Amino acid sequence: MAIKGFGARRLPRVGKIHLGVKATSDKGTEYPKATDYFVVHSEDNSTPEDAAEAFREVYGTEPRELDIIFPVDDITKFADPFLKMYTRSWKATCIGDGERARAKWDMEQDGPRPEGIDQGTWANAKTKSWVWREVPCDIDACPMRQGDSPACRPVLSLQFMLPSVRGIGVWQCDTGSFYGIRNVQENIEMIKAITGGRVRGIPLKLRLVPKEVTPPTGKVKTKTVHVLDLALPGVSLQQLLAAVEKLPQDALLPPPADEEVPADLFPEAANGEEEANGEEEAKVVEAEVVEPAPAPTAPYVCPSCQWRGSASELTGTSRDLCPQCQQALPVPVEPRLEHIGDLLTVCRAEFGMTRDDVLRALNVKEPSAITDLQYSYEWLRSQREVGAQ
Numbered sequence: 297m298a299i300k301g302f303g304a305r306r307l308p309r310v311g312k313i314h315l316g317v318k319a320t321s322d323k324g325t326e327y328p329k330a331t332d333y334f335v336v337h338s339e340d341n342s343t344p345e346d347a348a349e350a351f352r353e354v355y356g357t358e359p360r361e362l363d364i365i366f367p368v369d370d371i372t373k374f375a376d377p378f379l380k381m382y383t384r385s386w387k388a389t390c391i392g393d394g395e396r397a398r399a400k401w402d403m404e405q406d407g408p409r410p411e412g413i414d415q416g417t418w419a420n421a422k423t424k425s426w427v428w429r430e431v432p433c434d435i436d437a438c439p440m441r442q443g444d445s446p447a448c449r450p451v452l453s454l455q456f457m458l459p460s461v462r463g464i465g466v467w468q469c470d471t472g473s474f475y476g477i478r479n480v481q482e483n484i485e486m487i488k489a490i491t492g493g494r495v496r497g498i499p500l501k502l503r504l505v506p507k508e509v510t511p512p513t514g515k516v517k518t519k520t521v522h523v524l525d526l527a528l529p530g531v532s533l534q535q536l537l538a539a540v541e542k543l544p545q546d547a548l549l550p551p552p553a554d555e556e557v558p559a560d561l562f563p564e565a566a567n568g569e570e571e572a573n574g575e576e577e578a579k580v581v582e583a584e585v586v587e588p589a590p591a592p593t594a595p596y597v598c599p600s601c602q603w604r605g606s607a608s609e610l611t612g613t614s615r616d617l618c619p620q621c622q623q624a625l626p627v628p629v630e631p632r633l634e635h636i637g638d639l640l641t642v643c644r645a646e647f648g649m650t651r652d653d654v655l656r657a658l659n660v661k662e663p664s665a666i667t668d669l670q671y672s673y674e675w676l677r678s679q680r681e682v683g684a685q
Contacts, residue, residue, distance in 0.1 A: 315334070316329050316335065361503045364467075366457075383419065392448075402417055410433075453470050469502070475523065491537065
């Protein structure tokens, strides 16, 4: 029998896609500053120069949207968040799942430590040597999770392939934003609910979209930040299901995530290290509230001029006519609603409604509270038609 793990087929990592650039504070210290575009560079050795050049050939230097596919269906293999603490001296110093954590542990120093550990502390700027140690990971009680800007935060290493870019392998984009993580995961789960568990090989769009936020600390005024967003633009429900039938059955695993600090997560001062960040804007990315992706093109298609549009675009009294050539539009096929994801997808496509729009319109707090999908869809459609008249 082979050594465990040696037989696993894994795609190589091609490079890293960052959500910010390095800036310099008034004190002369470097810190990550969020951008409204994806960043690929080879200066920090995270991406080889030939891979960075291949990326720029397709997307230029400041893209806000990428065409991606995921290599596997298991979300834990390519989009599984962990609690992570970074220090400038030792990079990823503690990685946990909310129950247990693997920490770089300094046995010689006396400092903060989880309950039940009676010696040492996390490796820090004063550490001369450390060992790997398993420690309790209590998301509420851990001393590194306390305060308005805890040293330990959720981090997602999103791994995907760029089919339009030269080179075979996986690209990685890290985010330390709680809401960004939730947004990506919810969109993946919605797609899997529609397709019966498939997400591997489906063409998707990874975007950076603007959102106004007000940080909860009150130290920074409301401002615009840019957050990750995952979407299926221009794809109807029928087209998605047809595409899934043609997808290959085999899959390859992406490589494990590395220790590099995410560009939108500033490593706060911990264990005596100097807090180099004097810029509140480096922290504000953590406070964003993300909006779901814009709706894909709806299923109204004119057989004469090929105009495509949604129900909300059919205005006036002649709502059965193409607004471009005035020819009769075929009645769209009633969607087959078997899961809550079906309803959310159809509402995005036909009405331009986000998940929160649907919940507000139906006066419920959670999607699980929607029990009659077909009735809810018909009621929402009737309300949209009344509003458009």
